[in-house]
Amino acid sequence: MPDILKGLWITVQATIYGSLVSFALGLVWALALRAPSRWVTWPVSIFVEFVRNTPLLVQLFFLFFVLPGWGLAFAPLTTGVIGLGLHYSTYTSEVYRAGIDGVPPGQWEAATALSLPRRRTWTAVILPQAFRRVVPALGNYVIAMFKDTPLLAGITVADMLFQANSISATTFDYLEPITVVGILFVVISYPTSLLLRALERRLVR
Amino acid sequence: MTGALWQLFFEGLWITVQLMIYSAALAAVVAFGIGLARTSRFWIVRFLSGCYVEFFRGTSALVLMFWLFFALPLLGWQLVGIWAGTLALGLSYGAYGSEIVRGAVQAVAPAQREAAIALSFSPWQRLQKVILPQAVPEMMPPFNNLLIELLKGTALASLLSIGELTFQAKLARLSTGQSAQIYGIILVLYFAVAFVLTRIMRVLERRAKASIGRAVPKGEGWFSRKLPVEKQGPEALATGGKP
Numbered sequence: 545m546p547d548i549l550k551g552l553w554i555t556v557q558a559t560i561y562g563s564l565v566s567f568a569l570g571l572v573w574a575l576a577l578r579a580p581s582r583w584v585t586w587p588v589s590i591f592v593e594f595v596r597n598t599p600l601l602v603q604l605f606f607l608f609f610v611l612p613g614w615g616l617a618f619a620p621l622t623t624g625v626i627g628l629g630l631h632y633s634t635y636t637s638e639v640y641r642a643g644i645d646g647v648p649p650g651q652w653e654a655a656t657a658l659s660l661p662r663r664r665t666w667t668a669v670i671l672p673q674a675f676r677r678v679v680p681a682l683g684n685y686v687i688a689m690f691k692d693t694p695l696l697a698g699i700t701v702a703d704m705l706f707q708a709n710s711i712s713a714t715t716f717d718y719l720e721p722i723t724v725v726g727i728l729f730v731v732i733s734y735p736t737s738l739l740l741r742a743l744e745r746r747l748v749r
Numbered sequence: 750m751t752g753a754l755w756q757l758f759f760e761g762l763w764i765t766v767q768l769m770i771y772s773a774a775l776a777a778v779v780a781f782g783i784g785l786a787r788t789s790r791f792w793i794v795r796f797l798s799g800c801y802v803e804f805f806r807g808t809s810a811l812v813l814m815f816w817l818f819f820a821l822p823l824l825g826w827q828l829v830g831i832w833a834g835t836l837a838l839g840l841s842y843g844a845y846g847s848e849i850v851r852g853a854v855q856a857v858a859p860a861q862r863e864a865a866i867a868l869s870f871s872p873w874q875r876l877q878k879v880i881l882p883q884a885v886p887e888m889m890p891p892f893n894n895l896l897i898e899l900l901k902g903t904a905l906a907s908l909l910s911i912g913e914l915t916f917q918a919k920l921a922r923l924s925t926g927q928s929a930q931i932y933g934i935i936l937v938l939y940f941a942v943a944f945v946l947t948r949i950m951r952v953l954e955r956r957a958k959a960s961i962g963r964a965v966p967k968g969e970g971w972f973s974r975k976l977p978v979e980k981q982g983p984e985a986l987a988t989g990g991k992p
Contacts, residue, residue, distance in 0.1 A: 597897055597943035598936045599904035602915055606936065609928035691809040698908055705812060718819035726816055730807035737807075 548724055551707035558624055558703065559690045565629025566689070567682060570636025574644065575666075577637065596634040601695050603627050608699040624696040632689050636682060643678035644670060680744035687733050687740070694725075704728065754921055761917030762938060768831060768903045768913055772838035773896060779843025784850025785876070798847070805844035811905045813837045818909050834906035842899050849891045853884040886957035893950035897943050904939075914938060 576588045595603070604627040611618060618626070647670050655665040697706035708721035786798035805813070814837035817828060828836065857880050865875040907915035918935045922928050 594936075594940055597901075597947075598939040599901035599915065601904040601907070602918070602932060602936055602939065605915070605919070606928070606932035609922065610932065613929060691807075694809045694811040695905070705809075705815065708815075712819065717823075719823040722812065722816045722820045726808050726812045729809050729812060730804060733807045734803055 545724070547707045547711060548704055548721065548728070551702060551704035551725075552728060554621065554701060555690070555693045555703045558621060558628065558693045558696055558701065559686065561625040562628030562632065562689050562693075563682075563686045565625060566632035566636050566685065569629060569633030571640055573633060573637035574640035577641065578644070592634045592637060595631060600627065600631045600692060601698060603631055604695060604699050620696070620699050620701045624693075624699060624701045627699075628689055628692065628696075632685055635685055635688075639678050639681040639685070640674065642681075643674035646677050647673045676747055679747055680740055683740040683743065684737075687737055690733055690736075691729060754925070757917045757921055758914065758935065758938065761912060761914035761935075762942075764831070764911065764913040765900075765903050766942070768834055768838070768906060768911070769900050771831075771835040772842065772903070773899055775835060775839025776843040776846050776895075776899065779839060780846025780850050783843065783847035784854065787847065787851045788854050802844045802847055805841045808841075810837055810841045810902055811908065813841055814905055814909060830906070830909050830911040834903070834909060834911055838899060838902050838905075842895060842902065845898075846892065846895055849888050849895065850884070853887040854880055856887060857883045883961060886954065886961055886963070889950060889954035889957055893947060893954070896946055896950065900939065900943055900946065 573588055573592055576584055577592075579585055604624065607627050608620070608623050611623065651669055651673065652665070655669045660669065693703055694705040696703050697709065700706070704725045705722075708725045711721045712718045783798045783801055786794050787802070789795050789798075814834060817837050818830065818833040821828060821833075861879055861883065862875065865879040870878065903913060904915040906913055907919065910916060914935050918931050921931050925931065
């Protein structure tokens with residue numbers, strides 16, 4: 545059990561760092577996809593489509609085995625965070641897109657009427673309104689990411705599943721550790737999703 | 750890359766496709782069963798199906814798969830790898846799918862249900878002749894997303910040493926050591942399958958919508974992420990991608 549809790553801490557860390565990476569990168573993709581030039585939008589949209597439509601596990605393997613070959617040797621957890629963050633950034637970019645699309649056109653027109661520069665229009669008018677809309681949806685991806693962290697066990701990150709496996713390997717008891725891990729996932733993700741729903745009701749009114 | 754290696758990949762691809770078809774079939778059964786149960790008149794049915802959904806959405810598909818494969822035998826039930834994979838994927842993606850079914854059924858205009866009651870249709874007739882024909886076309890785009898998620902989920906089965914695509918890639922990597930190429934190739938293979946699936950689902954969506962007299966706007970590019978016009982805005986936020 546202490547080992548599994550240690551694994552839980554790693555799992556939580558991976559989720560938090562992965563979320564931060566995906567929130568930041570997602571915004572980058574979302575803004576890049578609105579760029580006026582095709583030379584920006586095409587490569588980004590092909591990249592986003594590709595990452596979205598291929599399995600996270602294989603992407604993790606790719607990063608884990610390939611990065612050291614390119615001279616980038618990271619700890620497994622860092623590799624995992626990069627993988628999770630990249631994968632989920634393609635989802636969060638969709639969320640930002642919808643959030644930005646949801647800002648009423650009048651707001652854009654008002655910014656034009658005040659002859660605000662482009663950058664100010666984004667930072668002072670559009671994004672603050674978009675962020676309010678995207679928070680609940682981003683929260684859903686945090687939960688989804690939390691449930692995907694066991695994949696990191698595949699690249700030797702000592703998360704909950706990894707710990708459960710190593711306990712099983714020494715005690716030959718599979719039932720208990722894996723059941724505990726499964727229940728921990730439900731116990732954490734369910735209240736979180738309730739919390740998010742409450743947050744959603746407060747924000748989207 | 751030798752011919753033998755390619756053969757290894759295609760064997761793996763075949764198992765991946767099989768795994769996907771089986772678990773998609775199971776997920777569809779679960780999705781409709783649980784999704785319709787959640788709209789039931791009886792609170793106990795709604796409650797139990799709600800518990801199912803919260804449980805299977807709350808836990809990780811991979812942990813479930815491990816549990817079925819490693820823990821269940823200790824309770825006296827040994828599953829073959831591919832069935833453990835199918836069961837885990839079908840049950841958990843079915844839970845996501847049931848929310849899609851529930852949403853689509855509840856989105857059918859209430860007047861339609863009332864009209865069916867007025868015509869004294871039985872509950873079963875109501876469902877089969879009025880509700881579902883209108884709800885199913887609504888379900889197609891989110892089901893498409895879910896199917897891609899399921900395809901990607903099949904890669905998890907490699908950790909149970911089922912010889913699907915990811916597992917074969919692992920073998921190939923161990924024997925040749927060319928990680929970048931091998932994982933690059935299978936990423937492209939997964940993408941190709943996902944791409945074909947999306948195209949097929951779009952055709953099905955178009956047909957389903959046409960069958961109830963609603964055309965889908967055409968002219969979206971092959972790589973376009975744009976949803977049909979009616980789906981933009983806050984609603985797209987709710988369904989935009991991963992369940």
